Structures are given as structure tokens and as C-alpha cells.
Amino acid sequence: MVTTIDRYTYRVTWSEEDQENVGLCIEFPGLSWLADTPEEALKGIRCLVRDCLEDMVKHKEKIPEPISSKQFSGKFMVRVPPETHRSLAIEAAESGVSLNRLIASKLHQPRM
Known part of the structure; x- marks a missing residue:
């Protein structure tokens, strides 16, 4: 069972509401664990x-x-308003790339 729990996706974040660290598991959205330290929350x-x-x-x-x-x-469909679609198509054409390549590059930008 240990190897199975190692394959899940965990995250520890601060809960302003609880004033504690909260441990979460993406695959089990109904579960959480509050603790004083991030290490205790993960454990x-x-x-x-x-x-x-x-x-x-x-x-x-x-x-x-x-x-x-x-x-x-690597494929998924995203619905956007027609104005957004038009704007992205124009940006792609002006950049000389396909709409797919433009959107993929925007999605791949580093997160803050």
C-alpha cells in the first residue's frame, strides 16, 4: 500500500481561514489535514x-x-467566446504561427 500512496499528488498550502497548513491530495478532493507545520500537514x-x-x-x-x-x-478542447477566438487567431497570424502553437506556448508559460 505504501507504494500506492506515493503515486498520488499532494499539495501543502496555508489556510488563512484555519491559520494552519493544510495537506491535500488531488485524487481525494474530500480529504484534508490541518497541522502547524507543512511537514506535519504532508505526513x-x-x-x-x-x-x-x-x-x-x-x-x-x-x-x-x-x-x-x-x-x-496531449489534446483537449477549450470553448472560448468568439471574440477571444478571433483575437487569438489574429495574434497567431501576426506572429506567423498556428493557432495551436500560439495557445500551447501561452499554456506552457511558467507559473508564478
């Missing part, structure tokens, strides 16, 4: 996920697939 959410998985196995429930194990095609 807590990992233990909670482990316990949850053990319970799910015991009750023969479907186990969430880790995002890290999923295969992605």
Missing part, C-alpha cells in the same frame, strides 16, 4: 490517504487512479 494527509485506501479495499470500492499513472493524449 497527516499521506496517513489519511493510506487509511482511506485500506478502507476502500476492505469494502471493495473503486480506487482512484493516480494522476501520475494516467496516459494523456
Whole structure:
């Protein structure tokens, strides 16, 4: 079971509302763990996920697939307002690139 919990996606962030660090697991959106330190929050959410998985196995429930194990095609459809589509098409044409390449480069920009 340990290797399974290692494959899930964890995040620790500050909760202004709770005034504590909160540990989260993307594949289990209903679970969280509050703690004084980020390290304790991560340890807590990992233990909670482990316990949850053990319970799910015991009750023969479907186990969430880790995002890290999923295969992605690299394709998805996004709906935008017509004005946005036009604006992006113009920007792509002015830059001499395809609309796909322009949007892919915008999506790939580093996060702040």
C-alpha cells in the first residue's frame, strides 16, 4: 500500500481561514489535514490517504487512479467566446504561427 500512496499528488498550502497548513491530495478532493507545520500537514494527509485506501479495499470500492499513472493524449478542447477566438487567431497570424502553437506556448508559460 505504501507504494500506492506515493503515486498520488499532494499539495501543502496555508489556510488563512484555519491559520494552519493544510495537506491535500488531488485524487481525494474530500480529504484534508490541518497541522502547524507543512511537514506535519504532508505526513497527516499521506496517513489519511493510506487509511482511506485500506478502507476502500476492505469494502471493495473503486480506487482512484493516480494522476501520475494516467496516459494523456496531449489534446483537449477549450470553448472560448468568439471574440477571444478571433483575437487569438489574429495574434497567431501576426506572429506567423498556428493557432495551436500560439495557445500551447501561452499554456506552457511558467507559473508564478
